[in-house]
Amino acid sequence: MELSKIDQALYQHTGGIVLGFHGCDETVGKKILNSQTEHLKASTNDYDWLGEGIYFWLNDPVRAYEWAIETEKRGKIKRPYVIGAVIELGNCLNLSERSAIRALRRSYTELRLSFEFRGEKINEKVVNSADDAGGFKLFRRLDCLVINNLIESAKADGQVFDTVYGYFQEGKDAYPGAGIREKSHIQICVRNTDCIKGYFLPRAISADMDSVVGAL
Numbered sequence: 001m002e003l004s005k006i007d008q009a010l011y012q013h014t015g016g017i018v019l020g021f022h023g024c025d026e027t028v029g030k031k032i033l034n035s036q037t038e039h040l041k042a043s044t045n046d047y048d049w050l051g052e053g054i055y056f057w058l059n060d061p062v063r064a065y066e067w068a069i070e071t072e073k074r075g076k077i078k079r080p081y082v083i084g085a086v087i088e089l090g091n092c093l094n095l096s097e098r099s100a101i102r103a104l105r106r107s108y109t110e111l112r113l114s115f116e117f118r119g120e121k122i123n124e125k126v127v128n129s130a131d132d133a134g135g136f137k138l139f140r141r142l143d144c145l146v147i148n149n150l151i152e153s154a155k156a157d158g159q160v161f162d163t164v165y166g167y168f169q170e171g172k173d174a175y176p177g178a179g180i181r182e183k184s185h186i187q188i189c190v191r192n193t194d195c196i197k198g199y200f201l202p203r204a205i206s207a208d209m210d211s212v213v214g215a216l
Contacts, residue, residue: 018087020056020188021202023068026081032199033083039193047139050095050164050189051147054196056085058186061202086197087188090162093151107150134172134181151191162192 022029022040031037040054048055057064061082068080094100108122115122126145128137151161171183190196 016089017197018089018188019059020085020087020190021059021061021064021082022054022056022085023064023066023071023077023080023082025068025077026079029081029083029201033201039196042191046144047141048144048189049140049168050166050187051144051151051191053164053189053191054193056087056188056190058188060185063183063185082202084200084202086200087163087190088195088197089165089188090192090195091160092163092165093147093161094165096165096167103150103154104146107146107153110153111146111149132171134170136168136170136181136183160192162190162195164189164191 024040028037028040032040042052042054044052057067061084064082065080068077068082071077072080093103095104112122115125123142126142128140128142130138132138147164151164154161165186165188167184167186169181169184171181174180174182174184
């Protein structure tokens with residue numbers, strides 16, 4: 001079939017259920033599990049990797065716990081904790097797919113022209129920054145702006161994205177000469193909370209996860 005005849009929108013609605021894991025402070029996690037709070041708070045930082053929404057690590061409670069420990073060291077979490085969520089991806093902006101990458105490029109072009117109209121250059125005003133030990137950009141202001149703009153533009157055209165899916169090669173090489181990074185992972189960003197069917201306490205987290213993370 002010719003590429004121009006393929007309706008990619010038919011394949012963006014993913015009916016499958018996935019498990020996501022969220023690192024947080026223990027007080028936050030227990031409020032969710034005890035139904036004292038309905039949902040986790042959406043992140044709205046201008047440097048978020050996948051734009052605005054609630055973030056989960058796909059199938060990886062250990063990585064979520066590791067992130068919580070890293071956040072504790074920065075003074076933003078008092079007691080690291082992890083909760084799981086049952087997530088229906090729904091209409092998903094999957095950034096591992098070619099159609100999504102093309103949409104990102106169109107969004108970037110739209111923003112670039114908007115900046116130029118104001119006499120500015122987008123890549124000077126908004127940049128990804130803060131390299132980690134492997135050269136991975138930890139603050140994603142440009143990507144965040146482009147993704148949020150894409151989603152808002154799609155909404156204006158009648159298409160609403162429930163979730164965003166992204167694969168990241170983060171950190172140092174997993175071993176000398178590797179093409180895989182030690183913190184490689186998939187993140188799910190949930191924009192529509194109706195896609196979160198429930199929260200749960202991961203069974204493995206009841207063990208001493210400090211020793212598990214320390215062994216990584």
